[in-house]
């Protein structure tokens with residue numbers, strides 16, 4: 001009908017958490033807010049992860065991201081509805097050979113299915129890498145993660161973020177599914 005406003009698109013061209021140049025490069029982006037995990041988020045986080053990952057996480061596992069000095073979890077929320085759209089969690093681990101060196105370990109990353117391919121995963125991963133790097137008491141040399149060898153989308157995503165396949169761990173998941181260990185040598189500073 002003439003003069004009638006077009007329906008609001010799901011993806012809006014505004015992303016306050018990344019530099020302007022990145023906004024201009026993107027054609028489809030979500031308006032998101034990123035904050036740190038706190039106890040009141042526990043149930044929502046557990047629910048989100050069970051909807052978006054094939055593994056289940058106990059409360060005590062998740063609470064380490066609040067209580068442990070070396071662990072961090074970031075939550076991306078839709079700017080207007082406040083719904084969780086993505087979660088990333090990781091920690092830094094000291095090198096056994098040299099205590100002056102740390103490695104970032106990306107332990108959890110998931111984006112809500114309807115929000116994928118909007119840059120949310122990339123922003124979360126880069127923010128976490130940056131946080132681990134700035135909060136570690138030693139130099140963070142590399143960042144690594146485990147991913148199922150069958151998860152082609154995630155492998156492509158991590159390769160796109162600068163991670164390379166280092167080795168394959170047989171039966172890493174429940175003794176049945178192999179994991180690829182992927183590593184990156186230059187962490188993001190955003």
Ligand SMILES: CC(C)(COP(=O)(O)OP(=O)(O)OC[C@H]1O[C@@H](n2cnc3c(N)ncnc32)[C@H](O)[C@@H]1OP(=O)(O)O)[C@@H](O)C(=O)NCCC(=O)NCCS
Pocket residue numbers: 052053109110111112115116117118119120121122123146147148151152153154156157158160
């Ligand atoms: C992997 C995952 C976190 C990626 O999040 P995302 O927000 O969709 O990723 P982004 O939009 O930031 O993608 C960045 C780039 O990664 C690559 N990429 C992401 N998803 C991809 C896919 N399904 N196929 C191919 N490439 C992909 C693309 O190069 C993409 O850039 P482009 O969209 O400009 O081409 C998301 O797919 C997910 O939550 N999957 C289910 C849970 C999971 O497997 N987690 C990882 C466990 S280790």
